[in-house]
Amino acid sequence: MNNHQIVQTDLKTLFSPLKIGRKEAKNRIVSTAHAVGWDNGTGIINERHVKYHERKAAGGAGIIMTFGSASVYEESAASYGSVSLWNEKNEPLLKDLADRVHAHGALILSQATHMGRRADSSISGRPIQAPSAIPEEVHREIPHVLRTEEIPPIVESFAEAAARLERCGWDGIEITSFAGHLIEQFWSPALNHRTDKYGGDFAGRMRFSIEVIQAVREAVSSDFIIGCRMTGDPKTDTLGLDHEDMLEIARTLDELGCIDMFGISGGTGATYSAQAAVVPGDTFARGTFNHVSGKMKEHLSVPVLVAGRNLDPSQAEKALTNEDCDLVGMTRAIIADPDMPHLAQKGEFSRIRPCIACTEGCIGRLYMGMPVLCTVNPAMADDSLDHLTPAHHPRKIVIVGGGPAGMEVARVSAIRGHEVHLLESTDKLGGKVYFAAMASERPHYGRHIKWLEQELERLGANVHLNKKGTAHNVLDLNPDAVVLATGSNSTFLEAADLNTRYVMDVELLDGKVSINANSKVLIYDREGKFRGGSVANFAAEAGASQVEIATPSWSVSEDLDEMQKPELFRLLSEKKVTLSPNKNLVKTKEGNHVLEDKWTDTKRSIEKDEMIILIGYEEGDNSLFNQLKSSVSDLDVQLIGDAVSPRRLNDAISEGVRVGSLL
Secondary structure, eight states, rough: OOOOOOOOOOTTTTSEEEETTTESSSSSEEEOOOOOOSTTSOOOOOOOHHHHHHHHTTTSSEEEEEEEESSSSSGGOTTTTBBBTTTTGGHHHHHHHHHHHHHHEEEEEEBBBOGGGGHHHHOOOSSSSSSOOOOOOOTTTEEEEEOOHHHHHHHHHHHHHHHHHHHTTTOOOEETTTTTTTHHHHTTTTTTTOOOOTTHHHHHHHHHHHHHHHHHHHHTTTTTTEEEEEEEEOSTTTTTOHHHHHHHHHHHHTTTOOSEEEEEEETTTHHHHHHHHSSSOTTOOTTTTTTHHHHHHHSSSSOOOEEEEOOOOOHHHHHHHHTOEEEEOOHHHHHOOOTHHHHHHTTTTHHHHHHHHHHHHTTTHHHOOOOOOOOOGGGGGGGGGGGGOOOOOEEEEEEEOOHHHHHHHHHHHHHOOOEEEOOOOOSSSHHHHHHTTTTTTTTTTTTTHHHHHHHHHHOOEEEETTTOOOOHHHTTTTTTEEEEEOOOEEOOOOOOOSEEEEEEEHHTTTTTTTOTTOOEEEESSSSSSHHHHHHHHHHHTTTEEEEEEEESSSSTTTTSSSTHHHHHHHHHHHOOEEOOSSSSEEEEETSSEEEOOOOOOOOEEEEETTTEEESOOOEEEOOHHHHHHHHHHTTTTEGGGGGGSSHHHHHHHHEEEHHHHOO
């Protein structure tokens, strides 16, 4: 398992205060702005929002930035999950949120933007707006070209949003161009073809952003922080802007004397691959944009925040001492464990629940039009799971299965004071996640399993490896309650009597099945998420001469979110993996097996020497449930995770925490 260990180090700089404008942050840890999609499409914040951001402040972060892509200008300027800063209905809870964050000694700022061509008219019915009629590759909607007289009201809407925030007791606003929003669209010579005063040369393309920043400065007091979030490296030529251009833009804005801090990241929303860099996943290097912010910091007169895969306190400290930045965005690390700042300050590094950088729960869901959650921290989306109360009557709990679901039940049960016994039939914990973490493109995927192992040891849980979960072994422990986290078993297609080699993906990942230069591998994937592509990449890296992914879906990895697809498809393309969507695996009358195109008569025979890996052919293993209930009918037995039905990692973890909290 490939894991990055948090190294205990002196965090002197990370926990030192910093003056920003006329205010002071108590430390350098920032939770940067992100949307959550908890408003049911109304743009109105609710108590759930307030509790979420208050919890981050309670955990010790110095600055809480809220409401990613919060809109300043009506529905047509927004994207899914955006809070409406223009709507006065938000004021009561804006005031409440500011008070509750301040009670923990943190500063609070809100992001503010107009999405421009990155917005969507399908719900509002109002046309999206942009400098020119150039659609974006990702959203593809052709925007209305803003008339010259339509621009000043947008400028004023930024100022009004800032004034509203200050009236509500907030410390500042973060004006954003980042990720391809309207301000960045005006900057881009490739996207801004205007001939009026807002286009043409550099000064013309800068005019809109300068007017916005100056209007905001005039609308608020000198105590109010104005931040500017922007990309330091778009990671694409599509904008006609490179790092040097972005540096020139930043210096020009800095010279206005209105901005109190810059937030620097990388990527942009102009293309699928550049969008993936906006919230970089595990294929990106740790601290992937630190060098970019460091170069920009050399030329800027105010504090610089960096955001992008700074995952743990020691890494953040290094970024600060290397002078890559003055503040470190650690948003996903704080989502995974809001108490990370407090634990780090106390030196309790091993207790920090790590972010595994999978993006499946947070930003990935948001880009699929779903409210966010955290794969490893269910309490992020359900705060009832945040504070575990001691059990009224401690009991003996026996858990069968040492995957993430079983380990979470064991951890939570031990915290609550139960006597815990975890039975795992193999010599290692982690279940399928243990094997998935072997994939090169997901080096952090196993960090949560490692953390759970450490927690079980710290809490004194009894872990029995190489102990099969038979009815006899379970009942021999005389349990008060049993939780079955027995996972899933593979099922066989009618085509499983292939005259070819059929293996499980875990056998390949574990090295039980070898790959050589003559190996031909076919992955038939009906799951449609990350797993099929990851196995294909693994097989190609292992040296297979031919790798193909076939699927009955419209496309390979059909249900994978847009933040993960670009990097996965890049890897598959580099490895020359054949992608074969719209294919059925069928048996012919002659008893042969073929891949049959769903829309034509085209067929491809499966060769006898092809290794076949089936993805998504599983069912929950609940056989032990029936055995136990037939032996002791009144025994409290519960099924969780894949044992109920094979699903995603966040389902296994959340069910483990939820069941453990109720035992």
